[in-house]
Amino acid sequence: MSLIVQKYGGTSVGNPERILNVAKRVIATQEAGHDVVVVVSAMSGVTDGLIKLARQCSSNPTEREMDVLLATGEQTTIALTAMAINGLGKKAVSLTGAQAGIITDGVHTKAKIANITPKQIHAHLKNGNIVIVAGFQGETTDGRITTLGRGGSDLTAIAIAAAIKADICQIYTDVDGVYTCDPRVVPTARKIDEISYEEMLEMASSGSKVMQSRSVEFAKKFGVIFEVRSSFNNNPGTIVKEETKNMENVVVRGVSIEKNQAKVTIRQVPDRPGTAAKIFSALAGANLSVDMIVQSDSVGDTNDISFTLNKDDLTKTKKSMESVMKEIGAKEMTTEEGIAKLSIVGIGMRSHSGVAAKLFEAMAAGGINIQMISTSEIKTAVIIDETKINEAAVLAHDAFGLSGKV
Amino acid sequence: MSLIVQKYGGTSVGNPERILNVAKRVIATQEAGHDVVVVVSAMSGVTDGLIKLARQCSSNPTEREMDVLLATGEQTTIALTAMAINGLGKKAVSLTGAQAGIITDGVHTKAKIANITPKQIHAHLKNGNIVIVAGFQGETTDGRITTLGRGGSDLTAIAIAAAIKADICQIYTDVDGVYTCDPRVVPTARKIDEISYEEMLEMASSGSKVMQSRSVEFAKKFGVIFEVRSSFNNNPGTIVKEETKNMENVVVRGVSIEKNQAKVTIRQVPDRPGTAAKIFSALAGANLSVDMIVQSDSVGDTNDISFTLNKDDLTKTKKSMESVMKEIGAKEMTTEEGIAKLSIVGIGMRSHSGVAAKLFEAMAAGGINIQMISTSEIKTAVIIDETKINEAAVLAHDAFGLSGKV
Numbered sequence: 001m002s003l004i005v006q007k008y009g010g011t012s013v014g015n016p017e018r019i020l021n022v023a024k025r026v027i028a029t030q031e032a033g034h035d036v037v038v039v040v041s042a043m044s045g046v047t048d049g050l051i052k053l054a055r056q057c058s059s060n061p062t063e064r065e066m067d068v069l070l071a072t073g074e075q076t077t078i079a080l081t082a083m084a085i086n087g088l089g090k091k092a093v094s095l096t097g098a099q100a101g102i103i104t105d106g107v108h109t110k111a112k113i114a115n116i117t118p119k120q121i122h123a124h125l126k127n128g129n130i131v132i133v134a135g136f137q138g139e140t141t142d143g144r145i146t147t148l149g150r151g152g153s154d155l156t157a158i159a160i161a162a163a164i165k166a167d168i169c170q171i172y173t174d175v176d177g178v179y180t181c182d183p184r185v186v187p188t189a190r191k192i193d194e195i196s197y198e199e200m201l202e203m204a205s206s207g208s209k210v211m212q213s214r215s216v217e218f219a220k221k222f223g224v225i226f227e228v229r230s231s232f233n234n235n236p237g238t239i240v241k242e243e244t245k246n247m248e249n250v251v252v253r254g255v256s257i258e259k260n261q262a263k264v265t266i267r268q269v270p271d272r273p274g275t276a277a278k279i280f281s282a283l284a285g286a287n288l289s290v291d292m293i294v295q296s297d298s299v300g301d302t303n304d305i306s307f308t309l310n311k312d313d314l315t316k317t318k319k320s321m322e323s324v325m326k327e328i329g330a331k332e333m334t335t336e337e338g339i340a341k342l343s344i345v346g347i348g349m350r351s352h353s354g355v356a357a358k359l360f361e362a363m364a365a366g367g368i369n370i371q372m373i374s375t376s377e378i379k380t381a382v383i384i385d386e387t388k389i390n391e392a393a394v395l396a397h398d399a400f401g402l403s404g405k406v
Numbered sequence: 407m408s409l410i411v412q413k414y415g416g417t418s419v420g421n422p423e424r425i426l427n428v429a430k431r432v433i434a435t436q437e438a439g440h441d442v443v444v445v446v447s448a449m450s451g452v453t454d455g456l457i458k459l460a461r462q463c464s465s466n467p468t469e470r471e472m473d474v475l476l477a478t479g480e481q482t483t484i485a486l487t488a489m490a491i492n493g494l495g496k497k498a499v500s501l502t503g504a505q506a507g508i509i510t511d512g513v514h515t516k517a518k519i520a521n522i523t524p525k526q527i528h529a530h531l532k533n534g535n536i537v538i539v540a541g542f543q544g545e546t547t548d549g550r551i552t553t554l555g556r557g558g559s560d561l562t563a564i565a566i567a568a569a570i571k572a573d574i575c576q577i578y579t580d581v582d583g584v585y586t587c588d589p590r591v592v593p594t595a596r597k598i599d600e601i602s603y604e605e606m607l608e609m610a611s612s613g614s615k616v617m618q619s620r621s622v623e624f625a626k627k628f629g630v631i632f633e634v635r636s637s638f639n640n641n642p643g644t645i646v647k648e649e650t651k652n653m654e655n656v657v658v659r660g661v662s663i664e665k666n667q668a669k670v671t672i673r674q675v676p677d678r679p680g681t682a683a684k685i686f687s688a689l690a691g692a693n694l695s696v697d698m699i700v701q702s703d704s705v706g707d708t709n710d711i712s713f714t715l716n717k718d719d720l721t722k723t724k725k726s727m728e729s730v731m732k733e734i735g736a737k738e739m740t741t742e743e744g745i746a747k748l749s750i751v752g753i754g755m756r757s758h759s760g761v762a763a764k765l766f767e768a769m770a771a772g773g774i775n776i777q778m779i780s781t782s783e784i785k786t787a788v789i790i791d792e793t794k795i796n797e798a799a800v801l802a803h804d805a806f807g808l809s810g811k812v
Contacts, residue, residue, distance in 0.1 A: 016462035023463075050482070056422035057429075057486045058493030068500050069485035072478035076456070079475035080463045085472065087464030094474050099549055120549070143505055143526070215596065 003035045003125075007135065009159035010044035011174045012231035013077050016084075019043075022172075022231065023084035023366060026130055032088065035125050037164065039135045039157040040081055042073025063108035065269065067076045067137075067147045071097070074134035074153070081131045092130040097122055097137035098145065098192040101163075102156065104138035110149035111138060113156075113218075118305065133160060146403070151212030157213050162222035162282045169224055172231035177238030178210055180402040185393045188403035192253060195234075199253045199345050205254040206343035213405065214242065221352040243347050251348035251355060252400035257393050258341040259386055261291070262311040264323065266329035268302040275328045279321070286320040287310035288313050291341070292367035292374045292383065302331075306385060313336055339371065340389040343381040344396055362399035368392050408573040409441045409531075412542065413563035416450035417580045419483050422490075425449075426638065428578075429490035432536055436496065441531050443570065445563040446540045447489055448479025449582045452492035458713060469514035473543075477503070480559070483686040488538045498536040501526055504551065507569075510544035510560065511582035517544060519562075519624075520570035536556050539566060542644035557618030568628035575630055577617065583644030584609065584616055586808040587661040591799045597812040598659060599642075600774035602649035605659045607749050608785045612749035620634040622646065649753050657754035657761060658806035662745045663799050666690035666791055667697070668717040669778070672727065674708040674737035681734045685727070694719050697747070698780045698789065708737075712778065712790035714789060717743055745777065746795040750802055762786045768805035774798050 005027060006155035014018050017165060024042075029036050038045075047075055050069050054061040061069075078094035085092035124131045135153025138146050148155055161169035178200065181189040195203075197220035204213045210228055219226055221239065229237025269275050276295065283290055296304040309317060314335060321333055351353045356373075359380055363370055368391070372383035384392055397403060410430060419425050428446075435442050456475050460467040467475075484500035491498035503811060508522035530537045541559025544552050554561055560577055567575035584606065586593040601609075603626035610619045616634055625632055625646065635643025653659075653721060672738055675681050682701065689696055694715060702710040727739055755761045762779075765786055769776055774797070778789035803809060 016459060019463050053482075053486060054423060054489055057425050058489040060493065061489040062492045065485040065489045065500055068488075068502075069482060072481045072485075074460075075478045075481070076475060079471040079478075080459060082474075083460055083464040083467040083471045086468040087466065092473055096474075096551075145502075 001033050001035065003037075003164060004029060005037045005039065005161040005164070005166045005169040007039040007153060007170065008041065008172045008231055009153065009174070010041040010047070012172050013040050013081065016080070019077070019080050020084050022081060023088055024031050025231070026085060027088060027090050030130055031097050034406045035044060037121060037125070037131045037133060037160060037166070038081065039133050039160060040074060040077040041135050041153040041154060042070075043077055046073045051118050061083045064144065065379070067108050067145050070147050071134070071145050074136050075353045078132045078134045083201065085130055085132075090130060091128050091194050093124050094132045094134070095124075096134045096399045097156065098139035100160070102138035102159070103141060104146045104148070106140045108146055111146035111224065113138060113148070113159050116159055118160065118163045121160070121164060131348070146167070147222065151215055154211055154215040155218060158219045158226060159222050161224045161226070166224070167225040169219070170237075171226055172229045173210070174230065174232065175210065175226050175228075175229060176233070177210065177284060179254065182257065183394050185257060186255070189397065190338045190402065192238050194239045194241065194247065195253055196247055196347050198243065198378055199347055200240045202345040203254055203256050206258060206341065206345065206379065206381060207254045208254070245289055246349045248351055250346060252344045252346040252402065253354045254345055255266055255393055255396045255400075255402065256343045257389050260311045260390060261308050261339050261383065261386070262314045263306055263308050263336045263339055263342055263383065264314075264317055265304055265306040265323070265334045266325065267304050267329050267334065268307050271298045271301050271303050279305060279323055282320050282324045283317065286316060288317055288320065292372055292381065294372050294374070302314065307342065308339070308372065310350060338386045339383050340386040341354040341381055341383055342389060342392050343379050344400065345379045347378050349378050349380070358399055359396060362395045363392060366395045368390055368395075407439050407441065407727075409595065410435060411443045411445065411563050411567040411570070411572045411575040412425045412578060413445040413559060413576065414447065414578045414637055415559065415580070416447040416453070417456055418578050419446050419452040419487065420782065422486070424670060425483070425486050425490050428487060430493055431637070433492060433494055433496050443527060443531070443537045443566060443572070444487065444704065445539050445559055445566060446480060446483040446796075447541050447559040449483055452479045452482065464634060470550065472630060473514050473551050475542070476553050477551050480542050484538045484540045491536055491538075495753060497534050498538055499530050500538045501530075501542070502540045504545035505561065506566070508544035508565070509547060510551065510552045510554070512546045512550065514552055517552035519544060519554070519565050524566065524569045527566070533728055547762065557621055559642040560621040561624060564625045564630050564632060567630045567632070568624070571631070575625070575632040576643075577632055577634045579616070580635060580636065580638065581616065582632075582636045582639070582641050583634050584614065584646075585660065585801050589805050591663065591796045592661070592803045595803065596808065598644050600645045600647065600653065601659055602653055602753050603646060604649065604753055604784055605647045608661050608751040608782070609660055612664060612747065612751065612785065612787060614660070614662045618754055628635045628708055654750060654754050654757055656751045657758045658808065660751055661802045661808065662749045662751065663795050665795060666712050666717045666719060667745050667747055667789065668720045669712055669714050669742045669745055669789065669794070670720075670723055670727070671710055671712040671740045672731065672736045673710050673740065675711050675733050677704040677707050677709050684730055684734050685711060688726050688730045689723065692722060694723055694726065698778055700778050700780070714745070714747065714778065744792045745789050746792040747787055747789055748798050748802060749785050751785045753784050753785070757783050764805055765802060768801045772797055772801045774801075776785060
């Protein structure tokens with residue numbers, strides 16, 4: 001008998017019929033002899049509806065109250081899911097985040113989990129219940145309702161799995177698992193059976209939308225083994241866990257692509273300590289998330305600093321750079337849209353040489369110009385023309401033999 | 407400076423525009439120099455929508471989970487109301503029933519308030535906040551969410567007013583107050599300025615739909631003065647409070663009517679101790695609410711027992727009587743629909759004689775036959791043909807001089 005945490009996202013519980021399907025799936029897990037804790041999101045569309053209501057009541061809703069409002073979304077789903085299971089003849093009880101003992105800090109709308117006291121979860125499991133917990137929410141030590149921000153329900157599931165020492169945490173979603181590349185871009189992409197936390201993190205931060213980085217980081221930190229799988233079929237998904245010796249044999253685990261990127265270059269930045277710090281502090285202060293950073297070798301006593309970020313942040317970035325450029329004495333700023341990022345990820349890179357070269361060759365073979373390069377221990381990323389990104393993904397995927405069977 | 411509790415029902419907070427109106431009204435109260443606690447219901451339609459969702463997930467939803475589900479309705483409104491007030495530049499915080507310290511027993515879907523610990527309410531008031539509390543809900547000492555059943559938000563408001571020793575509790579609704587009779591039936595009906603708890607209770611239990619009896623009883627028990635008034639205008643409403651000497655000068659405060667009644671007569675019930683008890687225990691056991699009871703004087707060694715109840719309960723009643731009739735040896739059961747109840751209510755009746763006679767004369771003058779009579783210290787009620795009820799209401803209203811000015 002195992003202790004299993006299952007998490008179902010908004011699409012999986014999007015209407016009563018789907019909630020009943022989830023109920024059956026959960027019951028089947030229990031009948032297979034396991035203890036089950038289920039974490040659910042708000043039904044798809046509900047959160048957006050609540051945000052719309054909020055904006056009709058205030059142009060700038062208070063974050064404290066936004067949390068009180070949004071928390072009702074998951075509370076609705078836990079009640080409906082527990083009812084559905086009860087209606088099918090099995091014992092189930094619902095718990096809000098607060099009732100489940102999820103204590104967070106006080107940063108409304110993007111709170112961090114401080115600790116979990118799963119007393120109620122254990123008590124209800126002991127009485128033979130399936131326990132349904134509201135994802136995405138918690139409470140502060142002084143009793144305020146908080147929410148965890150984007151991807152919060154995944155985080156709830158992983159954190160509960162850690163707190164109750166579950167054998168596995170299953171993240172049910174609308175895709176079959178993590179793929180070697182987006183199958184809509186690379187038709188020969190395959191589902192990955194096993195992937196290390198590190199690789200999953202690099203995939204997430206380079207555009208694979210399956211899970212938010214912080215949930216993966218939390219799982220890594222507490223050694224929670226989790227599986228990303230579909231709630232619409234019974235196919236096994238992708239297991240994410242600590243790397244094994246075996247995993248290193250695969251040089252590249254997957255290819256991620258990220259569109260809608262923009263490049264900003266600050267030209268002729270005086271080459272003295274502290275100038276780069278001023279640029280990136282200003283960006284951080286404006287809450288702008290920079291991805292790749294490249295500083296050219298200095299020419300005379302200046303150099304050029306380039307960075308990429310999401311295209312939508314470009315206007316805000318230009319504005320925040322104006323005063324900084326004056327302050328540091330930089331000459332010019334150029335920006336470029338219509339670029340995209342391609343990343344190859346794999347822990348095998350650590351022990352295999354020539355990986356970057358192979359990627360560059362593949363791009364060259366397709367006549368694709370590389371504008372920027374960035375590498376980490378287990379990732380190599382390039383910035384290219386956005387119109388070439390799909391073609392580039394196929395080339396990279398083939399070059400590293402990711403198509404076909406394992 | 408007073409401490410005021412205001413309660414707004416589902417219609418008053420039915421959409422964002424109305425919530426903004428409530429926000430303005432609340433702010434105006436605070437700006438007049440008062441501390442304000444606001445109790446709100448779910449937006450109209452929301453509770454019905456949730457019940458529909460529940461039925462789609464289970465044909466017989468668990469009551470524990472029904473409470474978790476329904477509590478989201480009021481939680482949504484408190485957040486939106488607090489946001490609206492914040493958006494208008496004033497400090498406001500929302501509290502769920504549990505956060506407001508409302509402790510109930512564990513009878514899900516119709517819990518009773520056990521006690522209130524208004525620590526948070528006091529703390530937020532002290533910090534200059536308008537405090538918005540979710541009506542209709544509380545929690546058990548072991549942390550389960552409960553709801554208070556029909557009229558629960560009124561009860562929350564009255565109970566909080568008692569707990570924080572508010573100067574007045576204003577119940578905002580879609581009518582201007584308590585009327586001498588339903589104005590749709592008696593066009594000359596007037597709004598009553600002041601009414602005693604006792605009279606309000608008799609009016610409520612005899613068909614006036616303004617408030618549930620248990621809220622009035624709670625107010626009476628704890629001496630909470632409350633006012634029923636409209637959220638759509640600024641007219642003063644009806645003050646409900648302990649009776650004063652002055653109130654006794656009015657013999658009849660108002661006329662209530664209740665349609666959709668049915669009469670059941672059990673004939674030739676053996677005249678021995680315990681037979682009536684058997685009949686009414688069976689009805690209570692089937693959760694059937696009986697209104698008027700009349701036992702005829704015995705003829706030989708049997709008598710007839712008649713009672714009235716809501717027409718919708720008739721089928722269930724017939725069924726529950728079958729075995730009882732055999733057990734007690736009664737001969738026959740007859741039922742009659744198409745009857746209605748008219749009640750006149752007033753504490754002045756205690757000190758004025760001839761009130762019942764005056765009512766019977768008024769009915770007789772209109773050629774209206776009285777089928778049953780029931781009296782209490784401050785009420786006289788008659789059962790008549792349902793088709794005559796509106797005409798009877800006008801006659802009674804005129805006979806006791808309720809039309810025109812006070």
